[in-house]
Amino acid sequence: MSHAKPRTQSFYTKNKLAIETVALIAILVTPVFLYLAAEARVEIVVSILLGCMSVLMLAMLRLT
Amino acid sequence: MPPETMTLFNFTLALSPIIVVLVLMVGLNWGGAQAGAAGWLMALIVAVLFFGAGPSLLAYSQMRALLFTLYVLYIIWMALVLFNVIQEAGAIAVIGQVITRLAKDRVLQLLVLSWVFSSFLQGIAGFGVPIAIVAPLLIGLGFSPVTSVTAVAIGHSWSVNFGSIAASFNTLIAATGIPGSVLAPWAAQLLGVSCFACGIAVVWTYGGLAALRRGWLAILIIGSAMAGVQYVLAVTGLWNIAAFVAGLAGLVVAALVARLPFYRAGATETRSPAVAPIASNPRKLSFPLAVTPYVILVAIVSVAELVEPVRKILNAIQIQMAFPATTTALGWVTKAGKGQSISVFGQAGAYLIYTSVAAYILFSVTGYYKPGALKRIFVNTARSAVRSSIGIAAMVGFAMIMDQAGMTNLIAVGLSRALAPVFPFISPFIGLLGAFMTGSNTNSNVLFAGLQQQTAELLGLSVPLILGAQTTGGSLGGMLAPARIIVGCSTAGLAGQEGQVLRRTMAYGIIMTILIGAIAWIVAR
Numbered sequence: 001m002s003h004a005k006p007r008t009q010s011f012y013t014k015n016k017l018a019i020e021t022v023a024l025i026a027i028l029v030t031p032v033f034l035y036l037a038a039e040a041r042v043e044i045v046v047s048i049l050l051g052c053m054s055v056l057m058l059a060m061l062r063l064t
Numbered sequence: 065m066p067p068e069t070m071t072l073f074n075f076t077l078a079l080s081p082i083i084v085v086l087v088l089m090v091g092l093n094w095g096g097a098q099a100g101a102a103g104w105l106m107a108l109i110v111a112v113l114f115f116g117a118g119p120s121l122l123a124y125s126q127m128r129a130l131l132f133t134l135y136v137l138y139i140i141w142m143a144l145v146l147f148n149v150i151q152e153a154g155a156i157a158v159i160g161q162v163i164t165r166l167a168k169d170r171v172l173q174l175l176v177l178s179w180v181f182s183s184f185l186q187g188i189a190g191f192g193v194p195i196a197i198v199a200p201l202l203i204g205l206g207f208s209p210v211t212s213v214t215a216v217a218i219g220h221s222w223s224v225n226f227g228s229i230a231a232s233f234n235t236l237i238a239a240t241g242i243p244g245s246v247l248a249p250w251a252a253q254l255l256g257v258s259c260f261a262c263g264i265a266v267v268w269t270y271g272g273l274a275a276l277r278r279g280w281l282a283i284l285i286i287g288s289a290m291a292g293v294q295y296v297l298a299v300t301g302l303w304n305i306a307a308f309v310a311g312l313a314g315l316v317v318a319a320l321v322a323r324l325p326f327y328r329a330g331a332t333e334t335r336s337p338a339v340a341p342i343a344s345n346p347r348k349l350s351f352p353l354a355v356t357p358y359v360i361l362v363a364i365v366s367v368a369e370l371v372e373p374v375r376k377i378l379n380a381i382q383i384q385m386a387f388p389a390t391t392t393a394l395g396w397v398t399k400a401g402k403g404q405s406i407s408v409f410g411q412a413g414a415y416l417i418y419t420s421v422a423a424y425i426l427f428s429v430t431g432y433y434k435p436g437a438l439k440r441i442f443v444n445t446a447r448s449a450v451r452s453s454i455g456i457a458a459m460v461g462f463a464m465i466m467d468q469a470g471m472t473n474l475i476a477v478g479l480s481r482a483l484a485p486v487f488p489f490i491s492p493f494i495g496l497l498g499a500f501m502t503g504s505n506t507n508s509n510v511l512f513a514g515l516q517q518q519t520a521e522l523l524g525l526s527v528p529l530i531l532g533a534q535t536t537g538g539s540l541g542g543m544l545a546p547a548r549i550i551v552g553c554s555t556a557g558l559a560g561q562e563g564q565v566l567r568r569t570m571a572y573g574i575i576m577t578i579l580i581g582a583i584a585w586i587v588a589r
Contacts, residue, residue, distance in 0.1 A: 007213045019512035025459035026080045035385075036122035044475070046119040053126070054108060060454060062558075 020063070026056055069394050069470075075478040077114050078471035081107040081462055084547060090567045095560035096550040097451055102456030107462040111469035116393020121468055123385050131385060131403040136192065136408065136503070137449075138413030140456070140551050143196035144449050146357065146420045147555060148441040153427040155354035156204045162351045163205060167322045171267050171278040176318045177202055178215035179266050180286060181462035184222040184311025186227035192551035193412050194220045197358075199556045210561075212269055213552035215569045217543040218265045220332050221573075223253060224505045224539040226294060226307035228412075232505040233303050236535050239513035242527065244303055250532030252298040252306070253493075256291035258536055261579060263287050265572040267375070282321050290314040305370070312542040349432060357423035364415050378410030396470025396584040452554035455562070456503075459547045463501040467511065472501055476512055487523055489581035491516060491530050492537025493515045496577050500543025503548050506528045508538035525588050533584040537577055544573040 012019060032051050038047040081103045093443055111117035150156055167173050182194035195216045202212035225232045233251065237244045253561045260283060267279035294310035297303065318320075321327065384405040390398045408414065424441075427433055466472045476494050478487040483490045495514060498508025513534060520530035542548050543565060 015083060017447060017450060020454060021446070024450055024454050024457070027454060027461075028130060031123075031130040031461075034123035035127035037122045040129075041120075043119045046123045050108070050119060050122055057101040057104050057458065060458065061098050063095070063097050063451070063454075 023056065023060065027053075030056070070478060070481070071472065074114065077110050078466070078474045080110055081471075083366045085459075085462075086570075087565040088387050089546065090570060093563040095451070096457065096546050096553070096562040097304060097560070099563075100462065100546065104458045104462040104465070106468075106541055107465040107471070110473065111392075111465050112135060113469075115396070115469040117465070117469040118393070121390040121392065121398075122465065125464040125468040125507065126461060127325060127385065128403045128468070129457075130405065131383070132324075132502075133453075133460045133463070134383075135404050135406050135411070135413075136456055136460070136551075136558040137298055137453050138336060138411065139192050139416065140196060140452065140554065141414045141445065141449050142416035142420065143193055143551075144445045144555060146361070146416050146423065146440065147197065147200050148444045149420050149427070150354075150357050150439050151200070151444075152441055153354075153423075153432040155349055155357070155427075155432075156200060158349045158351055159201060159204065162200075162354075167327070167545065169278060169322075169327045171270065171275050172282055172318075172327050173217055174207065174211075174270050175219075175263060175266060175282050175286070176315075176322070177205075178212070178219035179263050179288070180219075180314040180318050181312065182216045182220035183223040183227075183290065183307065184315055185306030186223045186286045187311040189436065192548060195414070195548065195552040196555045199552050203556055207270070209556040209558050209567070210564050212398030213401040213549070213556045213558060213565045214269050215266045217549060217569050218262055219567065220262075221543040222255050222262045223290075223294070223307040223311060223541050225311075225535050226298060226303055230304045230306065232509055232535060232538065233298075234507045235506045236513050236531060239509055240517050240527075240531060242517075242531070245299075245301060247531055248298040248301075248303055249295075249529050250528045251279050251535050252295040254532045254583065255539060256295055257583065258540060258576060258580065259291040259294070260284075260287045265576065269568060269572065272428060278567075279325055281324070285321055285372060286314050286317050287534040289317040298317075302423055304322055353426075353430065356426060357419055360422050361415065361419040364418050365412075368410060368415060373409065377416070379407045380410075381408045382406065383408065384480055390468060392469055394470065394523075396473070398468050399458075399530070447584070448554045448557070448559065451559045452550045455550045456547050459550070461501070462498060463503075466501065472511060473515070475517055480508065482514065484519075484523060486585060487519060488525060488533065488584040491533040492540070492580045492582055493578045495534040495537025495539075496541035496544075496573065499538040500545050503542065503545040505538035505542060508541060509535055512538075529584055529587060530561045533580055536580050540573055540580070541570045542575050 030049060034046060034049045037049060084106045085103040085264055086097045088094040159380050162171055167176055177198050181326045182198045185194040199212045203209055209501045236247060263283035267275040290310045290313060293313040294306045295514045297306040297309055308471045367374055383407045385403050387401060389400040419508055479490055479494060480487060497510050498511045499505050516530050517527055549565050553559055553565060
């Protein structure tokens with residue numbers, strides 16, 4: 001367990017640019033699906049996508 | 065918004081995402097990406113639980129936010145590409161060395177670049193371009209990254225209203241229906257005062273009173289030229305080019321000021337530029353060749369913005385979306401309308417692409433790139449831009465949630481009602497709030513110009529004075545808008561350390577806004 005955190009940090013440090021790029025793409029793409037779901041008036045899908053975006057933002061809090 | 069929703073509890077709730085961002089960035093030194101994400105989550109929770117924002121409203125708010133984010137990122141990414149194209153050829157180091165020789169005084173160097181040159185760039189290009197271009201130049205001259213970003217963020221803010229072909233001022237005219245000739249005098253006077261205040265703040269942020277003793281003469285002479293030229297052009301109906309020509313006049317006068325014995329004789333603590341010529345370049349660039357990309361940028365922007373047929377052709381293709389009206393459970397209605405339009409070939413981001421391509425060809429043909437330069441340019445750009453882009457997306461996202469849920473309006477209305485007796489003093493702070501939230505004086509005027517106009521009429525105050533204070537506050541607000549600070553930090557290698565810069569710009573921004581508010585209050589009495 002004591003090695004878990006450094007290993008995670010090392011993975012993040014090594015792949016920082018790739019991880020942040022994926023996060024950025026996700027943040028930029030999700031609103032498009034949100035918009036499409038809202039236009040189609042499928043509120044359940046909109047709510048699920050908003051939940052996904054909230055999880056993404058929570059993950060952003062872990063950025064170092 | 066129904067009157068019963070205007071309670072202290074709701075006011076505090078509406079303010080809570082802003083407080084969260086400020087505490088995290090200024091108090092706890094969080095980066096823009098993390099603080100923006102926290103602000104986004106807070107805005108979402110408050111909007112859903114207390115302001116009755118439904119899923120559709122939130123979905124449309126995020127799509128509006130996406131359009132604005134793309135508009136901003138287009139500029140930032142391309143500004144970074146241009147910087148790396150120039151840097152890769154070793155041109156930044158050459159420019160730094162020559163400026164050090166021409167203006168040996170450190171305070172004058174800082175003033176010329178962060179106050180005069182950045183204002184000139186603001187006159188022709190929009191969101192974030194001055195800070196993205198000038199901050200790396202200052203770092204190249206040996207100024208610390210935090211001082212460089214802070215100085216440019218403050219330095220050009222007075223020219224935002226009439227800058228970018230007076231986009232903010234034209235929005236003020238459109239939003240209020242009042243002719244520009246009526247609005248221009250007060251706006252130009254208050255911005256003129258801000259011009260001097262920005263110059264003083266720039267030197268103060270570098271070296272306090274000692275730096276001000278070195279810089280006062282330059283601030284007086286150059287500031288008079290810039291504020292005077294902007295005022296004359298604005299009141300004679302030429303507000304579209306007022307900031308551009310004022311910046312140009314500032315550059316000419318600054319060149320003369322550098323020759324004054326006061327600045328030639330007393331050159332202080334001249335240091336070598338921190339950016340050494342790139343080792344990969346065997347030949348040293350000449351200064352004219354090094355500055356050619358900036359000359360090309362100015363030429364492209366001037367032609368694209370000032371020559372009407374060219375402007376029309378370049379703006380023929382626009383990305384724009386229509387949004388339906390949305391209503392919260394509390395009754396706040398956001399009218400149907402179009403989101404931020406993105407002109408694919410006719411906005412600042414596109415001008416930066418044209419310049420980058422021209423500069424790359426120029427330096428390639430003249431042999432100043434080593435093999436692999438193109439790859440290095442893109443990798444360095446991505447390294448600087450990705451984290452900042454996340455921060456901007458989150459900041460704009462939460463600003464749009466607050467706007468569409470009626471939270472931003474509630475803050476502004478609450479301030480104007482609670483502080484009606486001193487409304488002229490509060491007026492620029494409302495403009496500042498709009499710019500802080502959206503990173504744009506134009507958007508601040510869209511959000512609050514109507515509110516300011518109505519309140520001024522109700523209280524029997526001078527409407528042009530109040531609107532002048534609104535747009536001046538919005539102009540100054542850019543210096544403490546997290547989205548703009550993130551832009552500056554991304555080009556200065558300070559990604560993740562935006563809190564340090566915000567802490568400094570916030571103090572100066574608030575002091576300057578107090579000054580403008582005090583003037584408006586005294587005049588209105």
